[in-house]
Amino acid sequence: MSSLxxxxxxxxxxxxxxxxxPSEQVQLAAAANRVLAExxxxxxxxxxxxxxxxDGxxxxxADAPGVLAVVGRVAAGRPAxxxxxxxxxxxxxxxxxxPEGADTVVPLEIAVDRGDSVEVPDVSYGDNVRRRGGDIACGEVALAAGLELTPTRxxxxxxxxxxxxxCAxxxxVAVLVTGTELRTPPDELREGEIYESNGVMLEAALTRAGAAVDRVGVVSDDAVEHREAIARGLEADVLVTSGGVSVGPHDLVRKVEAELGVEEVFWGIAMRPGKPLAFGVRGDTLVFGLPGxxxxxLVGCLLFVVPALRALQGAADAGWRFLPGLLAAPLRRNAVRDDFVRARSVWGAAGVTLSPVSGQESHMIVRAAAADALVRVPRGEGELPVGATVGYLPL
Incomplete structure (x- = not known):
């Protein structure tokens, strides 16, 4: 464990x-969630x-207070x-x-409109006037490079x-799922088979993160099939595989990738779930091997692939964006690894309260579907008590 x-x-x-x-010019209306390159x-x-x-x-x-002659009405888009x-x-x-010559606006609520005249109270110079360039002046930087284009931006x-x-x-991103036991709904399952869910899950998560996703498909535990599919996936900016990265006799992904020139940067992270995650590169292509x-x-994708996508686009902050929340139940810590616990979040007067869902095993995707938060339990001794502040990622 210490080597992880x-x-x-x-x-x-x-x-x-x-x-x-590389960057490209993008119409602003089509730039949602993109990252500014300049x-x-x-x-x-x-x-x-x-x-x-x-309205006023x-x-x-200098003319207030007093009764003033009303000499016109100004509507938005129709100057005096x-x-x-x-x-x-x-x-x-x-x-x-x-209008030119005016320096103040008196709200309707405190004026007495008499039609051709108006009675106004004492006012201060500049009240309710938005000065030209008060938000930003022409030529100034409105948004810096590296910022993601949110709706507000x-x-x-x-x-x-x-x-x-x-924008970058x-x-x-190419997504490849491995496993002889996998079938696609609505195909009928035979003994020992399960329905494949990781491909659609990863495609949804990566598309939401702003990637253009190519589903390479599902391949059986066969070296020839692996080689053909991985070679195709390596043509993308990012290759994400699911399954086949452990040390069993049918775990072929890392071996085949090495044969195809992928440099493995690391294998194994001190975390649960997702310990046997692999990362490598071939040229500029990033290669992620996620557990099956x-x-x-899912956890590996959110914690490592999604930040990599932001970094590829030049985001100024490509790291994790954990939000603070309060535990609704105690959670035991592990001395040498971080745990990422699925939980339900509830907003209250004290902030966000996080309740772990039942069934935290890594195969329980239906139980995980009941969660809307991924809570980080940092490595250490003892337990985090009820009410402890923790970081979480919205799911």
Missing amino acids: LTPEDALERIVSRVRVL PARALVDLPPFPSSAM FALRA ERPLAPGEAMGISTGGVV IAALAACGVSRVS RVPR NPVSS
């Missing part, structure tokens, strides 16, 4: 072998003009036809251009007038 890598060391070795993919700059001041933050009346602060003179006011909608760039962005190319048990395969 910690999860942190394993991730560090993976990221160190990543070569960022800084994105504002093409306009934002706001592009002084605008009203409220635009006026000069002339400047505002002293002693005048204009009705204005939220987002409307504050896409909205920010659209507001800045950006229509195209430079979408990673191409479905929960082990």
Whole structure:
């Protein structure tokens, strides 16, 4: 066990072998979850003009309090036809251009609208006026390179007038599942066979992480079939295999990969589930060998393959994104390995409470399906008590 890598060391070795993919121009509307390869700059001041933050009346602060003549009404997208003179006011909608000569907006709620005049209280200069460029000035960096384009960030760039962005190319991932015992629904099962679930699971997880996935297929425990399928998978940016990475007589993946020129960087991580995970490279292709048990395969994918995909796209932070939560039940720690426990999360006044699901064995994918969180139990002595703060990944 002492020769096994910690999860942190394993991730560090993976990221160190990543070569960022080339960039390409992408329409902003199609850039969700992509990673910026270059800084994105504002093409306009934002706001592009002084605008009203409220429905109300635009006026000069020096004219308040008092009764002012209403000489116009300004709607969003329809600026005033002339400047505002002293002693005048204009009705204005939220987002409307504050007319030249005005410096303040009085909300409707505290004004008395008399139609052709308005009574306003005392105000402060600049109240409820969004100054031009108050959010960002034209030419400034709106988003730095390495940031993932979340919905909020896409909205920010659209507001800045950006229509195209430079992003790293979408990673191409080949998924290969091994095992003579595997069948695909709705094929009838014979004695000793099980339905294959890892391929569809990994494809879903990797697609959600922003990859373009090619299902190489399912191969039996035959060296020739392995060689043909792995050779095809090595043409992708990332090859992910499931099964066949342990030390049994039918575990052929690592042997065949070595014959095909894959340099094995490590095999084995001090964690459960997912201990016999292998990682290697051939050229710029990253090669992950995940265990065959479905929960082990899922955990390995989330902890190591998904961060590698972010690193391939140049993400500024490709590491784990554990969120804090509170244990609803005690969990015993292991002295030499980290455990990753499937749990249900519940939001409450104290934050997120995490309840481990029953059935933590690595083959119990149906039990795992009841979970929405992956809780990390760090290696150490004793147990984590009820109420202990732990990190978790949303599933």
